[in-house]
Amino acid sequence: MKAVVVEHRGEAGSLKEIAMPQPGEREILVRVVAAGVNPIDWKSRDRGDRPLPFVLGQDFAGVVSALGARVSKYREGERILGIARTHGAYAEYTIVPEESQYEPVAKIPDGVGDADAAALPTAGLTALAGLEWLRVGQGTTLLVNGATGGVGGFAVQIAHDRAARIIGVAHSGSEAFARDLGVDQFVAYDTEDVVAAVKAAHPAGVDAVLDLVSDAEGLKRIAGLVHAGGRVVSTIGATDADWFAARKIDAVNLVVFKTLQSSHAGLRTLLELVEGQRLRVAIAEERPLSEAVEALDESKRGSVNGKIVITVG
Ligand SMILES: NC(=O)c1ccc[n+]([C@@H]2O[C@H](COP(=O)([O-])OP(=O)(O)OC[C@H]3O[C@@H](n4cnc5c(N)ncnc54)[C@H](OP(=O)(O)O)[C@@H]3O)[C@@H](O)[C@H]2O)c1
The missing domain is CATH 3.40.50.720 (NAD(P)-binding Rossmann-like Domain)
Structure with missing residues (x-):
């Protein structure tokens, strides 16, 4: 699969072909459709304290592609959003646990689009x-x-x-x-x-x-x-x-x-606000996966009103 990977310290990251990740027993394999850009994406890269190699990004919206044997809350084909801190989000596929405060996930309601969902979590x-x-x-x-x-x-x-x-x-x-x-x-x-x-x-x-x-x-x-x-x-x-x-x-x-809000319930609260048209997701720009590093440069420069989203699928 294609992913934007940092292999060496000091590198900005580049689009590479890497092995497809495999979900553990309580994990979900997600086909990423859109990924949200956050300052933490370039900050954690620039700090240089993450074990190498790693895939950039963390917020995603996508489709459940495969499930670990002990996952019970999600089904193949369902749309989900969340935070993939461990496996990254600037990639064609990622992995998240079924339930975690560190990496929360939730189903995306029909009325919420992929770019909006990807922009929400962090x-x-x-x-x-x-x-x-x-x-x-x-x-x-x-x-x-x-x-x-x-x-x-x-x-x-x-x-x-x-x-x-x-x-x-x-x-x-x-x-x-x-x-x-x-x-x-x-x-x-x-x-x-x-x-x-x-x-x-x-x-x-x-x-x-x-x-x-x-x-x-x-x-x-x-x-x-x-x-x-x-x-x-x-x-x-x-x-x-x-x-x-x-x-x-x-x-x-x-x-x-x-925080308590970093949870399935917290994501549900945000999605309900969006569905009820009480919260609008302002998308400043959408860019393809091949321009993820430029999107990070833009986030770092500032003057972005709202969110940048990377379109993957
Ligand atoms: N601790 C956590 O768990 C956590 C979670 C999420 C985010 N964060 C951090 O919180 C910060 C904000 O995140 P974000 O996603 O909102 O970043 P962002 O989208 O880059 O927004 C930062 C905003 O601050 C404005 N700004 C820049 N300089 C300013 C100044 N001197 N006075 C007032 N406004 C100024 C920017 O506007 P202009 O560029 O137009 O000036 C921009 O609208 C980041 O550093 C991020 O890493 C931490």
């Missing part, structure tokens, strides 16, 4: 987990820093669906896109002083911050916008929980696969 589950930890509900004032990317795009829409008041921070060129997602106050990080703009509009402080971009110093500046008793999530490991606790703010470095 970013959607991270958005769900972040909003849950932040206790976002009706009337919560939520700041989303990085509002127009994969995680931010889903988080803004789900928070809007919960009747939260959303301040979205993104590039000035993305204002119309952010407002369309459900942002109430838009702040452009490239043309405004973010902290000053938010403070002027919310002098009593915001309730919650979902931060997808700030480093440790940047996040400490943003902490000045959160009232005592407020909550902060960083998806890039930028919080120092003790520093925040001293200011009566609960802060966490979220790791999605360690």
